[in-house]
Amino acid sequence: MSEKRRGRLKVYLGYAAGVGKTYRMLEEAQVLRAQGVDIVIGYFEPHGRQETIAKTEGLETVPRRTLEYAGTKFEEMDTEAILRRKPAVAVVDEFAHTNVPGCAHTKRWQDVELLLDAGIDVLATMNVQHLESLNDQVYQVTGVRVRETLPDWVLDEADEVVLVDLTPRALRHRLERGVVYAHEKAKRAMENFFTEANLTALREMAMRHTAHEVEEKLAPADSTQGEHAGDLPRGERILICLTGRPSAAMLIRRGKRVADYLQADCLAIHVATEGRDREAVERHMSFARNLRIETHMVDSHDPARAIADFARAHQVTQIFMGRSQPLPWWKLGFETLVQSVVRRARDMQVTIVAERR
Amino acid sequence: MSTPTDERPNPEDLLRRVQAGERRQRRGRLKVFLGYASRVGKSFRMFDEGRRRKRRGQDVVVGAVQDDVTEDIAQILAELEVIPCIIEQHAGKRYFVVDLAALFRRHPGVCLIDGLAYDNPPGSRNPQRWQDVEELLDRGIGVITAVNVQHIREKQDEVERITGKRSAYSVPEAFLAEADEIEVVDAPPETLVGRGAEASQAGAHKLAELRELALLMAADVVDRQLQDYLDDHGIAARWGTQERILVCLTPRSSAAQMLRSGHRNALRFHGALLVAYVEQTDLRQEDRARLNSHLALARELGAEVHCLKGEDFVASILSFAHEQRITQLFLGHSLREQHSWFARGPVDRIIDAAENFDVRLFPHPEGE
Numbered sequence: 239m240s241e242k243r244r245g246r247l248k249v250y251l252g253y254a255a256g257v258g259k260t261y262r263m264l265e266e267a268q269v270l271r272a273q274g275v276d277i278v279i280g281y282f283e284p285h286g287r288q289e290t291i292a293k294t295e296g297l298e299t300v301p302r303r304t305l306e307y308a309g310t311k312f313e314e315m316d317t318e319a320i321l322r323r324k325p326a327v328a329v330v331d332e333f334a335h336t337n338v339p340g341c342a343h344t345k346r347w348q349d350v351e352l353l354l355d356a357g358i359d360v361l362a363t364m365n366v367q368h369l370e371s372l373n374d375q376v377y378q379v380t381g382v383r384v385r386e387t388l389p390d391w392v393l394d395e396a397d398e399v400v401l402v403d404l405t406p407r408a409l410r411h412r413l414e415r416g417v418v419y420a421h422e423k424a425k426r427a428m429e430n431f432f433t434e435a436n437l438t439a440l441r442e443m444a445m446r447h448t449a450h451e452v453e454e455k456l457a458p459a460d461s462t463q464g465e466h467a468g469d470l471p472r473g474e475r476i477l478i479c480l481t482g483r484p485s486a487a488m489l490i491r492r493g494k495r496v497a498d499y500l501q502a503d504c505l506a507i508h509v510a511t512e513g514r515d516r517e518a519v520e521r522h523m524s525f526a527r528n529l530r531i532e533t534h535m536v537d538s539h540d541p542a543r544a545i546a547d548f549a550r551a552h553q554v555t556q557i558f559m560g561r562s563q564p565l566p567w568w569k570l571g572f573e574t575l576v577q578s579v580v581r582r583a584r585d586m587q588v589t590i591v592a593e594r595r
Numbered sequence: 596m597s598t599p600t601d602e603r604p605n606p607e608d609l610l611r612r613v614q615a616g617e618r619r620q621r622r623g624r625l626k627v628f629l630g631y632a633s634r635v636g637k638s639f640r641m642f643d644e645g646r647r648r649k650r651r652g653q654d655v656v657v658g659a660v661q662d663d664v665t666e667d668i669a670q671i672l673a674e675l676e677v678i679p680c681i682i683e684q685h686a687g688k689r690y691f692v693v694d695l696a697a698l699f700r701r702h703p704g705v706c707l708i709d710g711l712a713y714d715n716p717p718g719s720r721n722p723q724r725w726q727d728v729e730e731l732l733d734r735g736i737g738v739i740t741a742v743n744v745q746h747i748r749e750k751q752d753e754v755e756r757i758t759g760k761r762s763a764y765s766v767p768e769a770f771l772a773e774a775d776e777i778e779v780v781d782a783p784p785e786t787l788v789g790r791g792a793e794a795s796q797a798g799a800h801k802l803a804e805l806r807e808l809a810l811l812m813a814a815d816v817v818d819r820q821l822q823d824y825l826d827d828h829g830i831a832a833r834w835g836t837q838e839r840i841l842v843c844l845t846p847r848s849s850a851a852q853m854l855r856s857g858h859r860n861a862l863r864f865h866g867a868l869l870v871a872y873v874e875q876t877d878l879r880q881e882d883r884a885r886l887n888s889h890l891a892l893a894r895e896l897g898a899e900v901h902c903l904k905g906e907d908f909v910a911s912i913l914s915f916a917h918e919q920r921i922t923q924l925f926l927g928h929s930l931r932e933q934h935s936w937f938a939r940g941p942v943d944r945i946i947d948a949a950e951n952f953d954v955r956l957f958p959h960p961e962g963e
Contacts, residue, residue, distance in 0.1 A: 248783075375836065378951070401781040401810065405626070408776070435824055442817045442836045445779065446865065449810035456803050492953065499863045556955075561946060576946065580928065580956055587856075589923075589955040590946050 245354040248398040249333065250363045253444040254437060255285075256418030257404040259363035260331055264293035266361060267329050271297060280328035280353070280360075281315035281346070287417060297329070305340050312338040317349040320358070327359040334368035334388040347392050364388065366444040370529060371495040374488050378594045379439045382431060389529050390498060394454055401448040406437035450499070474502035477554040478531065479545055479579075481508070482515025485560050485593055486522045492591050493558040494529050502555075506533045507548055509541040542578035549586055556587045612827060619775070623737040625728070626776040627711070630743050631809035632802055637741035637780045638709050642671040644739060645707045649675060654704035658731075658738075659693050659724070661709050675707075685716035692719060693727045698736065705737040712746035712764035725766045741780075742766055744809040757804045772816055779813045781806070811865050838866030841921040841952075842898070843912055845872065846882035848927030850889035853957050857925050858896040866922075870898040871915055873908045909944045921952045929959040 248266075252259040260283070270277050279299040284291050300323055303316040314337055320328055330353075335346040343349055350360050367376045370387045377383050393399060413424045413432060478493040480486050490506065497504035506526045508519050523533045538544035549557055562574035573581070580588050626644075630637040638661060649655040657677040664672065678698055680691035692715050698706060708731075713724040721727050728738050745754045748765040755761045771777060783806075818837060842857045844850055854870070861868035870893040872886065893900050905911035916924055928942045946954050 379836065398783040400783055401779060403779040403781060403813075405776040405778055408778075435821065435828075435830065438817060438821045438824060439836050442814050442821060445810050445814035445817065446836065448781065449807045449814065449865065452803050452807040452810065456800065456807070500860070501863075561949070564947075577943070580958075584958060587955055587957055589953050590949065591953045592949040592951060594951055 242357050245356070245358040245360055246398075247350070247354055247360050247362065247396040248400065249393060249396045250361070250400050250402050251393075251444055251448055252363070252365050252402040252404075253367070253440040254365060254409060254432065256409055256412050257402050259365075259402045260287075261290050261293060262400070262402050263329060263331070263361050263363050264290065264297070267297055267327075268293065270327060275327055276325045277327040277329065278320065278323060278325040280317075280320045280330045281332070282329065283331045285418075286420070289417070298325075300328075305338055307338045307340055314338060314341055315346060315349055317342070317352055320353060321356055324356065325358060327361065328353055330360055330362045333362040333364040334386045336386050345388070347388050351392075364393075365440075366447050367440060369393065369447065371491050371498065372443060372447070373491055374594045375443070376440070380431060380436045390494070391530050393451065394498075396451075399448055399451040401444060403441070403445070406434050406441060409437060410434070473553075474500050474555045475553055476500075476502050476504050476556045476558060477545075477549050477552070478504070478506040478526070479508075479557065479559045480506050480519065480522050480526065480533075481560065482518035482522070483560065484518075486518075487525060488593065489558060489560050489591050490522065490526050490529065490531065493589075494526075494531060496558075496589075504531045505552060505554070506531045507536060507545060508534075509536050509538050509544045511539060511541060542573075542575055542582050545579050546582035546584075546586075549583060554586060556589060557583055558589045558591055561590055561592065608826075612823075616827075621733075621735060623705075623732045623735050624776070625732055625737070625774045626739045626778070627771055627774045628739070628741040628778050628780050629771070629809055629813055630741065630780045631805040632743065632745075635780050635782045637743070639665070639668055639671075640778075640780050641707060641709065641739055641741045642668055642675070645705070646671045646674055648705060656698070656701060656703035656706050658698055658706040659691065659708045659710060659713075662691070676703075683716050688716075690714070690716040692716070693724060695720065695727055695730060698731060699734060702734070703736060705739060706731055708738055708740040711740045711742040712762070712766050714764055723764070723766075725770050729770075742771075744805060744812060747771065747812065750808060750812065753808060754805065757801050757808070768812075771812075772819060774816075777813055777816050779810060781810070814865075838864035838922050839869065839920055840864075840866060840923045840925065841869045841871060841916055841919065842893070842925040843871055843927075844886065844889050844893070845927065846878065846886040846889075847929070847959065848889075849957055849959050850927075851892060853925045853927060854889070854892055854896055854898070856957075857898070860923065868896065868898040869901060869919060869921070871901045871903050871912065873903045873905060873911050909941050909948070912945060913948050916952055917950075923953045923955060924949065925955050925957060927957045927959055 250259040250263045267277055267279070277297065279294060279297050281302065282294060282299065300316055300320050302313040303319070305312050305314060315330065330346070330350055333347055333350065337344055337346060350362060353360055366372060367384050368386055368388050369390055371390045373384060373387055410428060410432065412418050413428055416424060418424060419427060476493055476497045478490055480490070494504055506523070508523065523535070526533050534548065536544050536548060545557065557579060559576055559579060562576045576588070576590055628637045628641050645655045645657065655675060657672065657675050659680055660672065660677065678694055678701060681694050683690045683692055691713065693708065708724070708728055711725050711728065715722055715724060715727070721730070728740060731738050744750055745762045746764055746766050747768050749768040751761055751765060838861070840857045840861050842853050857868050860866070870890070872890070878886070890900055901915065903911040903915055924945070926942060926945060942956065
């Protein structure tokens with residue numbers, strides 16, 4: 239079992255439907271097939287795009303499985319069948335897809351993990367806006383809250399990330415020509431999500447994120463040079479203070495993103511005062527764990543002190559918190575939570591994360 | 596989200612934009628394929644686009660081809676009209692010069708020019724090929740071209756640091772920034788490493804660094820395009836896709852720590868570092884000196900330093916942060932300042948009003 243090699247993951251990263259991710263992936267698949275590699279299509283979403291469909295010619299496809307949910311039939315990737323077929327390489331479109339309830343896993347990337355564990359190499363496609371850490375920024379820019387997300391570490395662990403670039407102008411031409419969607423849908427898309435400003439902003443994010451992935455993969459060799467490290471010592475640790483408030487999700491994403499860029503450890507804490515919002519807190523904690531943040535729960539009637547003590551005991555350098563809600567008038571003379579944490583944390587930096595609108 | 600702005604842009608800015616718009620209308624469109632090494636497939640992508648455009652009915656002509664053409668490019672070229680370069684011998688060196696006269700006569704809709712960074716021989720009409728391209732554009736001929744990041748003049752120091760080599764040819768970054776479209780041709784280094792030349796760990800590492808450089812440069816160009824687009828359409832964006840860090844300085848703040856941290860953050864995020872202080876006339880001698888030394892450090896770290904005017908420190912900082920699309924604001928605070936809870940201090944007021952940016956508080960060391 240242990241001698242088995244883990245499969246390699248290569249991700250084609252784009253910034254919108256129609257930039258040519260699937261096409262590029264299939265092009266590579268064809269090259270591999272021509273070289274005699276045992277390659278199959280695990281999942282392919284044709285979207286009725288003729289040029290792309292033509293690229294699947296001659297490639298073996300593992301049929302999808304059909305599931306019924308709420309009276310409707312859904313087709314999903316048949317992970318079990320691919321594992322049984324055991325090719326050298328599997329092609330998996332739409333990496334960030336959420337499976338229909340009833341599947342063994344909620345997310346397609348979890349199915350892909352199984353393939354990789356079984357030693358199968360995987361070629362996959364996704365758009366930058368599906369990255370968890372960019373969710374708020376994408377919302378800010380486009381006004382669209384992307385629901386299908388993928389934790390950043392999944393992409394960080396990919397062996398290769400390739401940017402599939404196309405200029406927004408060329409993409410909009412493709413839309414106009416009906417290459418991407420049927421005409422009616424294309425027209426609506428161009429007025430809403432596919433505006434030039436949105437596309438340009440998303441494209442910039444895709445470029446910056448690919449650069450970040452390239453740098454991440456460079457990191458081991460880089461540390462000997464210290465060129466990019468700046469003057470501060472390493473070993474930063476970030477602590478995120480969780481509440482049951484809805485904005486906690488954003489706080490988690492932001493804290494984790496900063497931690498990732500600073501190559502800092504990331505922890506999260508929730509101070510339970512009277513067991514309020516248990517359910518929401520538990521949801522946020524599990525969301526944090528999904529992003530590979532170490533979570534802690536502490537019982538205390540003095541949250542500020544508990545946070546400061548915990549931070550000190552864990553050599554935290556920076557505390558991330560949401561903005562405190564304004565105090566009611568009868569408490570005007572009291573400190574907010576932020577103020578008391580700032581007062582108690584003394585030597586630590588405290589970051590107050592604003593809501594992005 | 597973005598909102599339309601009521602503010603009128605300043606007249607010079609407006610004039611510049613109008614003139615740029617007029618020039619753009621007369622000029623041919625420029626599209627650049629940017630790569631990070633030879634063999635990533637820039638030329639193929641460029642010629643492939645030429646072929647597709649020709650099939651769609653555009654008037655496409657090839658104006659310059661590199662001399663070692665691969666099989667797949669040769670196939671495309673067979674479908675396209677080629678106006679060959681003029682070959683000139685100079686001091687024992689062979690030069691391929693774009694035949695401008697022939698291209699002007701032929702006046703195609705789109706001209707494909709490979710090897711943008713090449714030099715022309717001494718005594719030519721233009722010393723460098725990118726200047727030939729400018730002339731084509733000026734005459735309303737669209738150009739599609741390809742270039743490597745190694746050849747961008749402003750990136751050459753960095754490239755030399757990575758590779759130990761410096762290219763003899765260069766193209767100014769402004770040329771790319773002015774392009775109507777720029778497209779990155781990305782491929783993981785492994786695809787190239789297998790192909791001979793740089794088949795080593797160190798080679799792969801260098802390629803990865805060049806790749807990052809090309810991606811970030813393209814992102815910067817795209818960022819400027821985005822800002823231009825938003826400006827042209829009167830959209831005041833309150834967001835950016837780039838991290839922008841603002842360090843607020845006062846004479847008493849623990850400036851060195853804030854600046855170094857800001858510098859490190861900006862480096863890691865490949866973002867911008869700005870420093871702002873609010874002008875105070877009644878500053879004591881020692882505070883003035885302290886502030887000046889903070890500002891000197893800021894400049895040394897490459898920060899963009901801004902002096903803000905205004906009665907109200909908080910209001911000045913907030914409006915500046917908003918206008919500059921700041922994503923992180925660094926602020927010093929002293930524990931002693933926080934005794935009066937009835938009057939909200941400046942730090943609290945900034946936190947209360949912060950929208951779309953994070954506020955990071957740095958404690959002053961006691962006694963400073």
